[in-house]
Amino acid sequence: MAERTVFQSITQRHVLSLGPHANVWEAACAMTRANCGSILVMEPPDRLLGIVTERDLMTRVLARALEPKNTTLAHIMTPHPQCVPPETAVSDAVVIMLERGFRHLPIVGADRKVLGVFSIRDALPLEIGAALSQAEFNEQVNDALG
Template identity: 25%
Template sequence: MSKRADKPALVQDIMSKKLVSADADSSAREMAQLMAEKGVSSVILKDGGRIVGILTERDLARNVCAKDGRASKTPATAIMSMPVQTIGKSAAVEVAAKMMADGGIRHLAVEDGKKTIVGMVTATDLARHLRKRLDVSGPELEILEVLYWD
């Protein structure tokens, strides 16, 4: 029933190359504004060029909004996720999906062979991939459309 190709899809085939990073000393508010401006759901936080964590919309919602915190006074480092979970760009998409499901995470930084982060794969990317690869209709298609709306 599926429309699978002969070879498995790789992370590099579905990842977003739209990678946004910022200084770790930024506030949660600055990071929320940056995410909105760039149309992304996460920001890689760096200290002097070294990656120290990732801040996601989920981090903002759970650690600032849900706690009625002041985003302008909350350091991004206080609410970021760390360490940044990574996967190689040539890994199979199924491996990324398992890592994300097992770890309860929605963002995986994608590394090249030199351990440089070159992209991000998200739950939305996985849903988009699944939607393209499977021959689904009815309720199953509606579920996928809720996960990823174009």
């Protein structure tokens, strides 16, 4: 059986997004309503500028005592986030996430249109196990070559 792709695995097909001038409070409310751990920062019609995650809200807003209604998404977003095409295998996406230390990957089609966001929560235990094995192998190879 072929492994699922990131596009097949995402549970939420709706892309949650706001503009760069929206404030953190608006983003947190939108994420809460959608029960979503990230929000894309986009300019019309569909230009991806960045991503804001739950972790960003904690480390870049709360831990710095910034005022959510006075802080724009442009100020705290991760600009130019790593993206993957929809046909990316789930285990490959999880390896990217493990190696780079993040939990959300925008899925972008060949036309640069954002199709969704893959979250680590979308992966099955078997796919995570395969990714962990691959990440460990990659680390061993890097150690041997380094």
